[in-house]
Amino acid sequence: MIWDIAFRLALRALWRNKGRAMLTALGVIIGVGAVIAMLAVGAGAQQRIASQLENMGSNSLVVRAGSVTRGGVRTGAGTTSTLVTADAEAIAQLPGVVATAASVRTSAQARYRGTNWGTAVEGVSEDFPTVKNWPLEAGEFFTDRQVVSAEHVCVLGRTVARELFGLVNPVGETIVLKGLACRVIGVLSEKGASAWGQDQDDTIVAPLTTVQRKLLGINYIHRIEVQTTGKEAASRVYREIKRLLRERHRLQPDEDDDFRMYNRAELAKTAEESASVFTWLLGSIASVSLLVGGIGIMNIMLVSVTERTREIGIRMALGARRRDILWQFLLEALVLSGVGGVFGVLFGVGVAVALARFSQFQVDITPWSIMLAFSFAAIVGVFFGLHPARKASSLQPIEALRYE
């Protein structure tokens, strides 16, 4: 049969039952729309997680002082004094390492005039804003000279600034930390909660040396943040650091590590994997509705074949071959699912855009999700259209002609 005729026949047949055709296509529209919208929500969540990880520094490793076992007593994390600034400098020389940042951490009650606020105090080096990708909102960060000379300066996190100063600009004011007067030279921009819900802005950062000597009275460090060239390099660098630190700390092969390491790249991978599982889950739930839409097509096509048995008989008597009849009905199902697919794409994109605007969902409409949903609709059309079309084409001409 000539293609344009088959196509015209399909359109004409659908046009004659406009209402029915529209309702049937609606099933596909909702199915395709749901798949696209759900995949957009999933991809949005994935993107959000990825950007959070980026924020956290997904290329980074963390080395923390570990525990020691002395006479059977294990002292707990962060209690060894073996991790020092020189370790950080040595790690910085390893291939695949971009930068290292040594830090110590304590908590203190910060006082300013009549108010006070308990918060974390971090001792860091001057490249903290760069390494953490955390710009300042006001003032400036301390310099390497201020770190070397252990000056009494500090930079406030957004939460601390608000709690101690309210609307007043804290830059230039002096706060007291454990009896130590510190001049506020800057305020960090707002970073928000971490992936596990911790307020990252509830902190004060000060030069490493100042916190080490003046607040803690120690000469070792608590942690080293290691920035690598990428996720791929991270696991290699992880092994290198382990070897290097064991060597530097002169650990015997039978001794445990006196430090702990966290590979954020691993964490990032896990988080990204779970996000993509989430996307697929949403997508597969949505595709169930597309499947139901397909069953709707099959249902209506079966009805159509029964209604048009006589027409099929006439066509066969006048020379239609089985495949002519098969194509006529298959094409009708395909037009239904195709039209449903096109409008479903529009509907899905609309829903995703509306979700992005009116809810806190972050959405990301990817071209591949549109192609996936549309081709899934086409496959559904063929799959569910084939059975009714087969049924039509396998009718016996005499019986079909006699059908009332």
Next chain:
Amino acid sequence: MSTPVIRMAGVHKTYAMGSVQVHALHGIDLLVEPGEFVAIMGSSGSGKSTLMNILGCLDVPDDGDYTLNGEDITRLDADALAGIRNRAVGFVFQNFNLLARTSALDNVEMPLVYAGVSKEERYERAEAMLQRLGLGDRLHHLPSQLSGGQQQRVAVARALVTRPSLLLADEPTGNLDSATSGEILALLDELNRDEGLTIVLITHEPEVAAHARRQLTMRDGRLEG
């Protein structure tokens, strides 16, 4: 000596109606030469519909030979039979069997679609055929807008548009009043006389059968002439 249009020898057909075997055709022998006008009469249940189905290649015999224009029908598969019906046979049915909600023109074009004729040629041939049967001003009418006689003339146009060698008319006047019946029969007479069209007419009315030049009667699955 030209090839006969129909050559049937010893054709048998049995149907299973539930668990009962119905012997519809009992050894039919039939020879129809080009240009003949043959009427096959018979009461209902005589097997004439079964014979008509086999003559029209809508069905195949269980046993016996049937050649149409020299072509052995018994060996063909469903698609080949569809091709034969399309090219060699024109059907006129008692209840017209036009496609509803489809214009007269489209109805007449339909067999040409399955013959793979181009759009322009389809239109030309269908229009010319309708003109010839006096329906030139009814091209775009739907069957429901036409009288019974007009509908049957559309059906005749549809049957003839592929230029078949055999016109099979199954009770063509069964649903028409006597005046219109006369018109349709006159049309068949004319087609046979002027164009040498081979016609097999199936009817149970002797006065209709009288239009044919040869009358045969079906009785209990056998032809009596």
